[in-house]
Amino acid sequence: MRFEGEKATDIRIAYIGGGSKGWAWGLMSDLAAEPKLSGTVKLYDIDYQAAANNAAIGNRLNGREDVSARWTYEAAGSLQAALTGADFVIISILPGTFAEMESDVHLPEEYGIYQTVGDTVGPGGLMRALRTIPMYVEIAEGIERFAPDAWVINFTNPMTLCVRTLYEVFPKIKAIGCCHEVFGTQNLLVDMLKDLKGLEGIARRDIQVNVLGINHFTWIDQASCRGMDLIPLYREFAEKYGEIGFEREPGRWAESPFRSANRIHFDLFKRYHVIAAAGDRHLAEFMPGTWYLKDPETIRSWKIGITPVSLRVQKGENLLRRSERLTNGEEEFPLKKTGEDTVSILKALVGLESLVTNVNMPNAGQIGGIPAGAVVETNASFRADSVRPVQAGELSPDIHALVLRHVMNQETVLRAALTRDKRLALAAFLNDPLVTIAPGEAEALFHRMLNHTRAYLPGWEL
Amino acid sequence: MRFEGEKATDIRIAYIGGGSKGWAWGLMSDLAAEPKLSGTVKLYDIDYQAAANNAAIGNRLNGREDVSARWTYEAAGSLQAALTGADFVIISILPGTFAEMESDVHLPEEYGIYQTVGDTVGPGGLMRALRTIPMYVEIAEGIERFAPDAWVINFTNPMTLCVRTLYEVFPKIKAIGCCHEVFGTQNLLVDMLKDLKGLEGIARRDIQVNVLGINHFTWIDQASCRGMDLIPLYREFAEKYGEIGFEREPGRWAESPFRSANRIHFDLFKRYHVIAAAGDRHLAEFMPGTWYLKDPETIRSWKIGITPVSLRVQKGENLLRRSERLTNGEEEFPLKKTGEDTVSILKALVGLESLVTNVNMPNAGQIGGIPAGAVVETNASFRADSVRPVQAGELSPDIHALVLRHVMNQETVLRAALTRDKRLALAAFLNDPLVTIAPGEAEALFHRMLNHTRAYLPGWEL
Amino acid sequence: MRFEGEKATDIRIAYIGGGSKGWAWGLMSDLAAEPKLSGTVKLYDIDYQAAANNAAIGNRLNGREDVSARWTYEAAGSLQAALTGADFVIISILPGTFAEMESDVHLPEEYGIYQTVGDTVGPGGLMRALRTIPMYVEIAEGIERFAPDAWVINFTNPMTLCVRTLYEVFPKIKAIGCCHEVFGTQNLLVDMLKDLKGLEGIARRDIQVNVLGINHFTWIDQASCRGMDLIPLYREFAEKYGEIGFEREPGRWAESPFRSANRIHFDLFKRYHVIAAAGDRHLAEFMPGTWYLKDPETIRSWKIGITPVSLRVQKGENLLRRSERLTNGEEEFPLKKTGEDTVSILKALVGLESLVTNVNMPNAGQIGGIPAGAVVETNASFRADSVRPVQAGELSPDIHALVLRHVMNQETVLRAALTRDKRLALAAFLNDPLVTIAPGEAEALFHRMLNHTRAYLPGWEL
Amino acid sequence: MRFEGEKATDIRIAYIGGGSKGWAWGLMSDLAAEPKLSGTVKLYDIDYQAAANNAAIGNRLNGREDVSARWTYEAAGSLQAALTGADFVIISILPGTFAEMESDVHLPEEYGIYQTVGDTVGPGGLMRALRTIPMYVEIAEGIERFAPDAWVINFTNPMTLCVRTLYEVFPKIKAIGCCHEVFGTQNLLVDMLKDLKGLEGIARRDIQVNVLGINHFTWIDQASCRGMDLIPLYREFAEKYGEIGFEREPGRWAESPFRSANRIHFDLFKRYHVIAAAGDRHLAEFMPGTWYLKDPETIRSWKIGITPVSLRVQKGENLLRRSERLTNGEEEFPLKKTGEDTVSILKALVGLESLVTNVNMPNAGQIGGIPAGAVVETNASFRADSVRPVQAGELSPDIHALVLRHVMNQETVLRAALTRDKRLALAAFLNDPLVTIAPGEAEALFHRMLNHTRAYLPGWEL
Numbered sequence A, B, C, D: 001m002r003f004e005g006e007k008a009t010d011i012r013i014a015y016i017g018g019g020s021k022g023w024a025w026g027l028m029s030d031l032a033a034e035p036k037l038s039g040t041v042k043l044y045d046i047d048y049q050a051a052a053n054n055a056a057i058g059n060r061l062n063g064r065e066d067v068s069a070r071w072t073y074e075a076a077g078s079l080q081a082a083l084t085g086a087d088f089v090i091i092s093i094l095p096g097t098f099a100e101m102e103s104d105v106h107l108p109e110e111y112g113i114y115q116t117v118g119d120t121v122g123p124g125g126l127m128r129a130l131r132t133i134p135m136y137v138e139i140a141e142g143i144e145r146f147a148p149d150a151w152v153i154n155f156t157n158p159m160t161l162c163v164r165t166l167y168e169v170f171p172k173i174k175a176i177g178c179c180h181e182v183f184g185t186q187n188l189l190v191d192m193l194k195d196l197k198g199l200e201g202i203a204r205r206d207i208q209v210n211v212l213g214i215n216h217f218t219w220i221d222q223a224s225c226r227g228m229d230l231i232p233l234y235r236e237f238a239e240k241y242g243e244i245g246f247e248r249e250p251g252r253w254a255e256s257p258f259r260s261a262n263r264i265h266f267d268l269f270k271r272y273h274v275i276a277a278a279g280d281r282h283l284a285e286f287m288p289g290t291w292y293l294k295d296p297e298t299i300r301s302w303k304i305g306i307t308p309v310s311l312r313v314q315k316g317e318n319l320l321r322r323s324e325r326l327t328n329g330e331e332e333f334p335l336k337k338t339g340e341d342t343v344s345i346l347k348a349l350v351g352l353e354s355l356v357t358n359v360n361m362p363n364a365g366q367i368g369g370i371p372a373g374a375v376v377e378t379n380a381s382f383r384a385d386s387v388r389p390v391q392a393g394e395l396s397p398d399i400h401a402l403v404l405r406h407v408m409n410q411e412t413v414l415r416a417a418l419t420r421d422k423r424l425a426l427a428a429f430l431n432d433p434l435v436t437i438a439p440g441e442a443e444a445l446f447h448r449m450l451n452h453t454r455a456y457l458p459g460w461e462l
């Protein structure tokens, strides 16, 4: 990387999971729109052809009139090849296949345990973590050897344990985890200002929030816009829409299992007086199974839906076909900003701007009462070659109790995965809030699920 | 207090709850057997007559041949009168009456929530805490005013929150909480050595243990006797008796709801590889309601029973009659050592001996990963005018998760009680592991229980 | 305070020390230049006439063409009158008179102890602290009673102990301490870029720095400008100018005892490999007396001078005459930006912008290894109604040792002042790095100095 | 090791520095007197012949009537041979020769820096640490490989850095550091009770003390004997003997440079109101050079002397001749208890008794405000296979400041030694309280001293 005037050029990015059809394309779009950055992206994927296709798609952008920056895309044949020389490492992988995800999300349903997403906590999140952690051990070792000074940006779930594993293996890594769920809550506050106050034209970034918690179970205890305290307004908002829910486009939640009507947001506010800052589908999975996900009827009453893996399979097939069309030029790549902060973060880290936004990093005091080293989500100050968490304070004890339960469970899962300890993994499984069934049954479910993901558990005694 | 040769005389003890028929009599017995201590015990009780009767019973001991020490007992007319001039304050009260206890223990049964004791955690423990904390606020304020330098020994449950409240109100208090549950586990290890190794004549104090956790949910991760590591032996013991249970006198558990066959001890060891160090009846209440207390049948299968409050009422009536007989001399007071450490602790604190035993105190680092100030149970070194916790290390993350959940809940209950915050109390209630029912039902139960204990909740908006 | 469109109006500022002829005039200038803020400043001073004069000077600005904002200035008759209703409290006082300052700075010279400023540490800083702390106790109590929600900005020295006292007395205070010394070092880096790289037009705020330490003994371990790492450049800079010194206008140090040639900056960098971030005159006082301040000759060799109190007296007299001319309109108040961040901070706190800059606040983890609660200087994120420290990491152990010595000394001074404990104050005095003389002599000096400031030590046994 | 009835037999001890003529002989004496322990001691020394001689001396004890236990002594040819199979590792080495010690202690005198011992802190202690740390790195690596479960007891100085290095290299080591200086202060309190109260027959162990600080700069803030508070008595004692000093046998300090009259003890108490708990010769070296060690006259006025290395050389020669006589049987080995706790500690660790005594271990919270991991001295509870520090509380800020300065300096020295960083070593050197000379001179001294010890600094750039 070097500076030419106000521009940073020759930036080298290693993209692990570079065959991805969602995140990779989004990054291409965002990079294409940013005139101050240029360089090379090395795409690495265990599916080499997918990476090669994405390289072709990316390179096709150069020369287009609506593209503001020149980036070269290359498929890398190995992790080492991708990492060597990298200034930045972006990680966005699918740990395993839809087959394991099917087991993660839907097998527990046989036991009366329902999950809306199944990728973070709950039985599904735990299994996903067990197979993801060994992959992240390998990635972290690669970064330590081949790109120890690079900044690493993770997008993979389970976010907390992915970032946690990177630091556990290579403590000096410069890694962060980025997720847009808080942005969604900021956008909800924008909508609230329009709904309650008739304010138009407020942008997400105008909503200042203090963020504290863990990924997908993050909380906002201070929010303002142009000096206006948004907490009392939110109380009013939650009263108004608590029962019926609020959506920008009403009724959408019933059409798409990726949407919600924010009823769980409102219910949690009523109970805890602090704003939960992730989508309802994620939040529901962190609370006891008896609350929001008791059975399909209860789930529907909260105006959310289970995201079936079959839908993901179908979407995946569509994307595959689209990828082919984009690769061979049948379809033109559509430029569209993602709304992610990735490019802003790159600009800040190279020294082009400074930024305060939320991020997942090991706790070094940014949240009081959470063990040091546990990965938490708070704001951080981004500047040239530095990401420094902003002190977020402490959660009130009632919410702290809920968050800490997951923090400790995640520590248990980490240790179980690193030491291949089935007993420890089971202990974490039984302690998950969604697991409200009797221990005997839960144990049976655990063993079946673990067996389904065994291909990704080398060295385990199963 | 002063020394005469090797004896400490003129010791002044204030006994709060001095009308008690169990603990007070036990203390009289233990004091009577200790030739090196003498002085005055001021008995204070909201039931003055009960204290006066106990004074009469205590004073009747003087002159008996089998009594080794002279103690004067006085009923005190006020907290101030009891505390003024005290070297030691002993607190052993019943917070409320059997009527509230009936609600605490049995009302949840209507909702499918069963409790074996109901005095520590669970719905019953929480309600008991809410009414006890204001009493301990008053006691702590009294100690700050009238006996700020006295050593305070608490025996009341919920132990953790009683001790926590004392320190919250008067941070410089010299208070400890004593409970014999760990002794019970030491005795179980004595029995184990006899059963597995044929060793006779081992005393409880020969069993060295490292204690860490919170009261009634304490753990032993290191245990030895004469250099022998007891952990592997306990593994063998748990295997041998896991299914059938172990009792010194087999079958007793079925006759008395105060007993158990240690099956939960063994099950927890199998799951966590560390020895739980409280009775099964207490341990069961700290785990999810689906585990050991799911329904009466499950409870019985674990060879424990629910302690019905009616039994306590009946025992209370028997004790009342006996108290009358003892007071008027119809019956002679039977001297019998309790097995508690109280007198050893008194001797250590006045400087007559030194002692290492377990105790409940605010965490100042004796357990890693538990918030500072939370009351924990570990060993401590007792010496003249000092009780200093011994560093116990850190629990493994799976157990830590279980303990921390209760720690945070207790912090929430404390704050709810101090600020009279019903919302916060409900949040703690819903987060208790025994509360596995749907939140709507749980909320209904909460309000009914709270209403039953309202006489002890001055200033609350109910 | 309220918003009107993009402007915050009706802001109420209490200015304690409002008779000041330096800081108060600077604030008037800066406020006059900011169109987005308006309101009222209540000036409180123990010299009421000085406050009244300043009110007259401030109000005279309204109506001038070169003034962008309307502010009303009022002299307040009491602390209560000033504080009541305040949104902001600004504190900038002179603790005591030039007579005490004369003793602080120059009496130690009789004992071979030289001080360049004498207001922060060293014998003079310690005495100043002892008399300032009781004043800040009173101010903190006033804020707790009359303006508990106001943001408090302190400019008085000794900065650390002023802010520390505010939090000690009123722990929920929202107070920060602001000092421009770091800005001076940023400006030095601007000059360096011009000198070494020929770069023009860089502004102070373009220099991103990580700040960590305590006021006037702060360090920068990461510095960049447009992505350029400034640490290696600074090494080159320190080599180039280590012997001869560097000034924007060479030779100025010899003309003014408020200036330096940065030789101590360079020497400290050579020794510790980290950039010291305060002026040489301050830095010198934190190091052992044998280093930079051994005797007048040594001091001169480092191209700094002692600031004689007589010069301050003379400046004070000039300012007094000028104040009279400004008050009665003989002289027009000259508008001139101070370069302080005060107005930016006000704008951020009301919600008009967001800002990351350095500030003095109690340590809550922003610097590792410094006791919690000790006031430290790091960056913080300023937003609507919030100042949240940015995590600065940890100093290397060699520098940490130097900083921690002062931190502990300051804690000792605080406790000495709060408990009026002469013995403790002497212990801190003897442990100051400038006190390299024999303890007997040092003790004699201590008692003479303490006696000179006795008028400000009510309740002490002297 | 195994138990036979109440005895532990077949204990295997590795003695590193086993050719020692002081400590090794003391251990032989103490082991010979303890009937409950027996086994093998493998003596390892870089001077193999010395170890072989000691083995002969030790084995000669077997069969003597006044010997209560059978121990076999063997000279080991390598560190590996000594460590393999060890239950205990005892380390007591002389790091370097008298030549380096001569430079450590006496070269600084040329620069006006006087040291009474020169083995812990000060210029001499620092140099000794720099050459000892690499030796301890090697020992720690050996223990990790060959005896990872052994308990390690260190006697070598500089104690703090020896123990610190062991844990730095092998964090799971079970190591403690033992020093008898606190015992000396307990004995002084025994003498005090006789002098002031006429009490006879008090034993050292009857004096209960709370110990907190770092080795040779440890403090006692609570002391009692049979319930009597010794702090007020010590105040009286310090008043009575502050000027003239106190010795069990008056005047001995003038005859032996290993003795003192406790005047520094008394002076420190007067200044800090807490009892310093090491000999005056050690304490003096932790305070500024201007205090007790300014010049030979000042030193003498405090009734201590510098221990000349020539005296050690002469003593060494005497011991060598005596060793020969003992080896070949010309002289009979005199059994004499050392007063050390070593054998009690061995007995506790094998499970034969339990013990609370002072020990040097990494801080895990036993002292508040000292960084985690820094080696501190406090009481600990010794039991079977466990040494657990007792919480000692926190030093008052004035003493804390003094202790922390050395803690940070020692951390700097450790890092300098491990990374072979001359700059860092110099920074620590300049920050030592004894170094009160100008930095230029100090730097010259540093380089000369470092050069003298260069044979022990492999890999350094000198």
Ligand SMILES: [Mg+2]
Pocket (backbone or CB within 6 Å): A157, A159, A179, A180, A181, A216
């Ligand atoms: Mg996400």
Ligand SMILES: [Mg+2]
Pocket (backbone or CB within 6 Å): B157, B159, B178, B179, B180, B181, B216
């Ligand atoms: Mg109990």
Ligand SMILES: [Mg+2]
Pocket (backbone or CB within 6 Å): C157, C159, C179, C180, C181, C216
């Ligand atoms: Mg300043």
Ligand SMILES: [Mg+2]
Pocket (backbone or CB within 6 Å): D157, D159, D179, D180, D181, D216
């Ligand atoms: Mg020693």
